[in-house]
Amino acid sequence: MAKAHFLVSVDGRVVTKNFLPVLLSASITKGVDKTADAAQFDLDDSGGTLRWPQTGQKVHVELGRENGAIRTFDGEVDTASWSLNRGSGSVLSVTARSVSLKGKAKASKEKHWDSKPLKSVLQDAGEDAGISVSVHADYADTVLDWEAMDAESFIAFGERLAREHGAIFRISGTSAVFVPYGKGVTGADLSAFTVTRSILLSASGFAPVTDRPRIKQKVETYYDLDKASRLAAQYASGDTVDADLQSGFSTSSKDHADRRAKSGARKAARDKAEGSVVINGDATPQPGGKCILSGLRAGVDGTYTIKSVTDELSRSSGYTTSISLSEPQGKAGQDSR
Template sequence: MGFREPACRVEINGIDYTNRFAPRVKSIKVSDKDGVTSDSCTIKLADKDGEIALPSENDMLSVFLGDVESGIGLVFQGAIDEVRSTGTAGGGRELSIGAKGVNSTGKAKEVSEKHKDDAKFGDVAKEWGAAAGMSEVLVDDDLASIEDEYWSMNNESFIGWGQRVAGEIGATFKVQGDRALFLSANSGKTAKGRDIPDLLVEWGDNLLRWDISPVLGRPRHQKVEVEFYSPKDGRLKTKQVEVDGEKSSATLKSKVRASDERSADRIAKSGGKKVKRKNGSGTVTMVGTPLAKPEGKLILSGAREGIDGEYRITGVEHDYSPKGYEIEVTVEQPQGKAGKDSRRKKAG
């Protein structure tokens, strides 16, 4: 595994600041999660003589990382929310620029009360996203076609609504700058329907270290159960959904009560997706690449039998400096050979 010379590009409001920043960059750290937590970025710069002009709050920051040989790719896009200077009387100065994927002062955090009758989710998400200041709302085709008699925003922000409804329809939701995305959970696809490229991690090539438990018993359930009110029967009823491939006698009872049977079915199926994700978890640290994306698939090879296999990516931590670039990938949902050691059949 040879050294790969790291490379980066930094843009503020679409203007390339790389030539000004690159000689001063001490570190760039980016946290890219699968939706619930806002993405974040921190750039630390050597600030000799205070020569760097301070960026302003809410300036749009875009960061591209990679290496000289393979090229760079976008790993963060969001709004600057903090600029901090530190220094000593001896002359040492450092400038830290912090940014979030969600603009903390934007309209997307304003609470609202509204509803839409007999509509498709994609149409509702785009209309309400535009009203919240989103320049674009991308919705997976499978999610966009979901119809309901009643969609509501109940004294919540667009961000809060997006997180809540994503849990009900089996989606992951995230905001990147002024763009909102609704992705089908566990699908391995972007909101535009394209496959997220598999991330290949191999011993002797780009694998640095790992810490994985491919089998977790506590979160496993055979069924997911959701309560809903049936006007026809005048009482509460339950909707159950089987979780494919699960070996458990337990039933996961949702804390959310659905408004009708159709909603209960969606919530139960969404719960089933979450159960399948939680069957194993861990982290894989590897040579840095911008290709690692939440909802994509990581294929691990050469760690050991029972650990090698396929996993769903739920988060990526990028750690860049002039000395090197590596990422820590959080994984769940073991698949394929992961968790299976064929040697157990030969024991004894």
């Protein structure tokens, strides 16, 4: 197995050699339900000699395998905290995020659009926040009859539209993406990743099927002006249960209701499984892509959607990758013995 690759720079200056003697752990976390990526450092602060980091400092991190896949992070310091106890001693913890939480991206805005495609709406909102937005072709030309930012920040606005369209919305620096699960901005499918016992370090919290989030169909209501009546749009989840789920608030149009019903049904399908695996460090798996569990046990083996990944380098465990899973597919949750 190739050696781990680790690099960190602060404000454009490579400081890896300075970090390594005091590094307890470093991690990069990316997820489909996380608008911003995060990097976390725990540093040995014995004697309180480390210089206190300033928020807003630019951070670049690389973590992966030499001559292999590398996970990268670009962002800025968001939080620095300190702790002291008998077990771990004096620890300085630093968190960085891929979006500035001091900038315009979190500023509340009042703005609306009439009969505009989703791509134009997101790019217009992003321009005000200083962020360029790439929208996948599946959503780019979807015309919104009416849309508004009602005292919403660009971050909150993008997250809401992602929920309503069943998309992934993520920001990195001054760029954002709005893409379907399992695909990149270019339209190419994300590669599936296979986990076998040979690379598995641990598996925990596995519930390949849990009944709480399961629904037969998602129901969204809307008011039809021509018919002067309240109507409903449904979208079947494909699950074999009897319960429907209806939202408490009506949408503005049938198209809007159809989108929310479809997104809600697909979310229910994703949420009906949970579990995580820790493997030997590998930066290949991507949030939103597929993970195939093979040879673990009947009922657990199968295909899942990757919810989040965390690459970590630590003194105690070396380089590991944690993968959080959802959306069981194939034979996941089935035991035919």
